[in-house]
Amino acid sequence: MEQESGIDQATQRALLDRVHRHTGIHMADRKWTLLQGRLRRRLQALTLESYADYLAVLESRPEEVGHFINLVTTNETSFFRTPRIWEHLWEHALPDWFRRHRGATLQVWSAAASTGEEAYSMAMLCEEFRELHPAFKYQIVATDIASQVLQIGRAGRYQGRNIEGLKRIRPAMADKYFQAEDDGFVVSPALRSHVIFREHHLHRRLDGAARFDIALLRNVLIYFDDEGQRTVLEHVRRAMAPEGVLIIGESESLTRLNVGFDFEQPLIYRRQENAHA
Numbered sequence: 001m002e003q004e005s006g007i008d009q010a011t012q013r014a015l016l017d018r019v020h021r022h023t024g025i026h027m028a029d030r031k032w033t034l035l036q037g038r039l040r041r042r043l044q045a046l047t048l049e050s051y052a053d054y055l056a057v058l059e060s061r062p063e064e065v066g067h068f069i070n071l072v073t074t075n076e077t078s079f080f081r082t083p084r085i086w087e088h089l090w091e092h093a094l095p096d097w098f099r100r101h102r103g104a105t106l107q108v109w110s111a112a113a114s115t116g117e118e119a120y121s122m123a124m125l126c127e128e129f130r131e132l133h134p135a136f137k138y139q140i141v142a143t144d145i146a147s148q149v150l151q152i153g154r155a156g157r158y159q160g161r162n163i164e165g166l167k168r169i170r171p172a173m174a175d176k177y178f179q180a181e182d183d184g185f186v187v188s189p190a191l192r193s194h195v196i197f198r199e200h201h202l203h204r205r206l207d208g209a210a211r212f213d214i215a216l217l218r219n220v221l222i223y224f225d226d227e228g229q230r231t232v233l234e235h236v237r238r239a240m241a242p243e244g245v246l247i248i249g250e251s252e253s254l255t256r257l258n259v260g261f262d263f264e265q266p267l268i269y270r271r272q273e274n275a276h277a
């Protein structure tokens with residue numbers, strides 16, 4: 001393998017550019033050490049001598065792109081991440097929507113779903129809401145650009161830190177919606193039947209989808225530059241129902257971007273009613 005300190009600048013820049021080309025994620029030059037660390041094991045698995053050789057593989061084998069995307073994305077997530085937004089959904093968004101849309105099915109989009117904890121948190125909340133309001137119906141679409149995390153979400157099988165966290169913060173829900181299996185916990189079939197997992201690049205239009213009443217676009221905008229954020233938000237806006245609720249992550253804000261959403265409270269926005277479809 002190359003002397004790691006001696007990797008040529010052109011290869012570095014080219015690999016950082018490929019991250020942007022394939023995912024829209026903006027990685028400045030100073031992120032090279034991070035990217036290098038993430039790609040190192042892949043080089044070893046392919047028995048490649050250098051990052052330049054890896055770049056050549058990435059350019060010549062389309063099937064490598066999926067591996068690359070799985071490696072370069074940051075997939076950290078947890079159940080009921082940022083408690084405040086789940087309280088808002090339970091106390092305001094779900095009851096408001098149900099009062100105004102009797103007979104309809106609530107459409108939710110978990111738009112950078114990672115391994116599915118966000119989508120299943122939403123499903124648990126909806127199930128609890130349905131116990132109080134048996135006529136309530138919902139459907140959740142969970143999308144991500146990385147195929148590996150989607151596989152975990154589809155399987156609905158969790159072990160370690162995240163499921164332990166759920167047991168700590170919402171023990172009754174963990175018991176009710178997860179069953180112990182081997183060395184992990186599997187989401188109940190009833191919950192899973194409400195969540196569809198799909199691969200989707202947020203910089204593209206989402207085809208054939210319903211108009212979403214709630215879009216969870218959390219902890220993903222931070223990876224894009226301003227232009228990328230505007231592109232993503234325009235696609236998300238078009239996929240949403242008029243007055244749909246958009247929820248973003250704690251380190252994110254839309255205020256500078258002027259993208260057709262009204263601020264409701266920190267992290268919570270509403271699609272402008274007059275925004276064209």
Ligand SMILES: C[S@@+](CC[C@H](N)C(=O)[O-])C[C@H]1O[C@@H](n2cnc3c(N)ncnc32)[C@H](O)[C@@H]1O
Nearest residue numbers: 023073075076077112114145146201202218219
């Ligand atoms: C830090 S996780 C956030 C997960 C979850 N939304 C949360 O807040 O806990 C970011 C996710 O965004 C996904 N992602 C990154 N770029 C993307 C893109 N262009 N299109 C779709 N998903 C993307 C990554 O694969 C990763 O799973």
